[in-house]
Amino acid sequence: xQQVKQSPQSLIVQKGGISIINCAYENTAFDYFPWYQQxxxxxxxxxxxxxxDVSEKKEGRFTISFNKSAKQFSLHIMDSQPGDSATYFCxxxxxxxxxxxxxxxxxxxxxxxx
Amino acid sequence: xxxxxxxxxxKITKRGQNVTFRCDPISEHNRLxxxxxxxxxxxxxLTYFQNEAxxxxxxxxxDRFSAERxxxxxxxxxxxRTEQGDSAMYLCASSLGTIQETQYFGPGxxxxxx
Numbered sequence: 001x002q003q004v005k006q007s008p009q010s011l012i013v014q015k016g017g018i019s020i021i022n023c024a025y026e027n028t029a030f031d032y033f034p035w036y037q038q039x040x041x042x043x044x045x046x047x048x049x050x051x052x053d054v055s056e057k058k059e060g061r062f063t064i065s066f067n068k069s070a071k072q073f074s075l076h077i078m079d080s081q082p083g084d085s086a087t088y089f090c091x092x093x094x095x096x097x098x099x100x101x102x103x104x105x106x107x108x109x110x111x112x113x114x
Numbered sequence: 115x116x117x118x119x120x121x122x123x124x125k126i127t128k129r130g131q132n133v134t135f136r137c138d139p140i141s142e143h144n145r146l147x148x149x150x151x152x153x154x155x156x157x158x159x160l161t162y163f164q165n166e167a168x169x170x171x172x173x174x175x176x177d178r179f180s181a182e183r184x185x186x187x188x189x190x191x192x193x194x195r196t197e198q199g200d201s202a203m204y205l206c207a208s209s210l211g212t213i214q215e216t217q218y219f220g221p222g223x224x225x226x227x228x
């Protein structure tokens with residue numbers, strides 16, 4: 001059962017453009033939403049994360065928008081650069097239980113072209 | 115390099131053989147996770163250790179899979195009687211063990227079962 005749905009599967013953006021990746025979740029127990037970036041041959045690395053008590057979080061060129069009532073969240077990459085070309089995974093986890101069992105989306109392969 | 119390390123990075127085996135993977139977490143991290151990632155998918159949770167105790171196992175972890183963390187440091191994941199469906203990237207992650215923690219992933223072990 002896919003608990004976190006992610007779209008699009010792939011994305012091509014020109015340098016300087018805005019990359020937008022969308023995710024939706026079903027499990028209302030999720031209350032922490034990280035985004036991971038994965039380069040080929042590497043493990044995923046945490047990029048940015050949000051709690052549902054805020055609607056937006058910004059770190060540099062990366063912004064998460066969160067809509068709790070719709071159970072949707074999205075990643076915006078402003079001024080996209082070729083170095084941002086990677087696969088991006090949204091994820092969700094319940095904080096209860098004392099540890100984070102992360103449920104990942106299916107990933108979006110981003111290509112930023114010069 | 116003080117990150118999470120995994121060994122081997124690549125493994126090719128024949129169906130029916132046993133394989134063992136090793137994960138060395140970041141030294142002060144007491145939580146360790148194993149995930150499996152197939153092509154085009156996000157990582158899927160397999161199992162979790164708090165120090166040497168295995169506290170949760172996914173139903174994805176069949177009886178052919180066993181994981182250990184004998185002294186609360188490194189961990190091993192063994193697959194017995196491998197099947198072609200076991201071909202995947204096996205990722206290890208570790209974390210410090212606090213609320214809203216970050217999981218740091220290793221580079222993974224890519225398994226191909228012929």
